[in-house]
Amino acid sequence: MTRSLPPAFDQAFLMAAGELGMCSAARLFVRELADEGGDALVAAARDRLGRAFPVFDFVAARFLDGDRAPSIDPSPVLEALAGIARLLIVGLEADFLDTLVPRLETTKIGLITEPVGIELNLRRVVANFGGRVEPVNLSDFQAWAGRRSALLTFVYGTDGHVVHVTPTWLRIAGPDARTQFRSIVGWDILGRPLFVYPRWLVEGSRDDLSRVIGSARVEEPRARPSAAPSEAAK
Template sequence: MTALPEGLEQSFTVAAGELGMACAAWLFVENVAREAGDAGVGALRDALGRPFPVLDAVAAQWLAGARALNTDPSRLLAAVEGSAGLVVVGLEAFFLDVLVARLPPDTRCALLCHSPFDVDWERVLSNYGGRVEPVNLESFQAWAGPRSVLLTFAYGVGGHSANVLPAWVRATGEDVRTQFRALMAWDVLPAPMFVYPRWLVEVDAASFTHLFQA
């Protein structure tokens, strides 16, 4: 059996907080594969797959031959064209990086600072040079309006359901749904999850006005 470094679970928890679960999973899988090949990826999945189902799914993708993460935001950008404000619920750094870089300069962007992990939000936001503003569950509705969009990251869309972070459910009550022009999801894990989706909740895929897959 391939030996893995000690403290990997704690390291992944930190990375998931700073990067997002899907981005952290790809980072870990790629680095383990570089050092220990597919056997190492299998060992990583055995060690951390149950507590981190997104990592489990990404490792399974890798072992099935996937080698790249698709972060192209083109379809999403077309859908938000003309928006005055975009509020992002959830953090997936590689996806957010390319999205923010290509947003029109007159579209304001905010990130809901809420996560199941410990996050240094000031450090996360500093990566965007003031382009992304912080909001919380009490203040984000100030961004609502007929030209505003609410966006979340989804983790595996199967049939009529999608997995999202609990913050999305807290943020999208009936009163909020009527206040934003669109409620969008960007599926950053277009693959099935084989273990119980801890950290996530299931919602009706039809509840989104737009759903994009990576």
């Protein structure tokens, strides 16, 4: 018998996204849903949450299409950041930061603590890194600039010259940032465009980034089980 989703499931996911980031929370929820009720429960959650939370929709779709345990490889990001002394991060994704931060042993790391689209407790996140990551106000980001400084933001899929990013990134990106930082790196943690409208995110210019890591070709998702053909095609 297939288990049903709890009434407050939507709110629980939103709270988790505030602590972990949208993709990291989606990875956690999909794993737990699969353990509890298999593919059927993952599909039910995607059908219920997918339009409201497009990153969850993407992660659930990839899981249902066979990508059961996607690994995180920070090596290309580390290569792009080689030789820097300071790294300022815009956005929150706990799973990805957990793989990256310990490998930047001699790098000073800061995290912008302004909201990034959903209500995030970024200062609490900073505390979880035991002093390795400093909180940085948006108004102070230029203090991190320099010839051995880099900016890193999370990207949620690309489409030509467009990248989907958090709203905070648009308050930093632009010609001034490109002249003040050695590298401006976008880590495309999905690797493909989102399947539904990118709520919570905004469109940015790929040209504002010196390098985008992780982007790949477009693949069609599996249709939602309960969606009508006309709805699934939207």
